[in-house]
Amino acid sequence: MTDRWLSVEDIGEHLGVSKDTVYAWIAKRRMPAHKVGRLWKFQRSEVDAWVKAGGASDDTPEATDV
Template sequence: MPKKTLNVQDVAEYLGVHSDTIYTMVRQKQIPHFRVRRRILFSIEAIDAWIRDQEQKVLEEAI
């Protein structure tokens, strides 16, 4: 069964960025996340939807 939640390192690898970038995005509320106590977690479905949303914004700006 595939993982449904990812940690900061998982998301950084998934997006191909440094984990510091993910922490900055979380702090600035630029990426969907949730917390369990002090742990920052991400739903894979929410990240995939966020990626699609980002792609759509780029396409709309190009018009």
């Protein structure tokens, strides 16, 4: 059985951060997220791996448009 897709609220609660922080991480830190219609959805395993790799760290440079 696979993990269910999580909403912005769900993933924020899982990580202990606000919805605004989640949206900022999607835009600036390339947080793994998938757009489904108008909604952002997340796989817990992808987000956990991103966090463990330092994606949410303040030391991680923000993504830039290239």
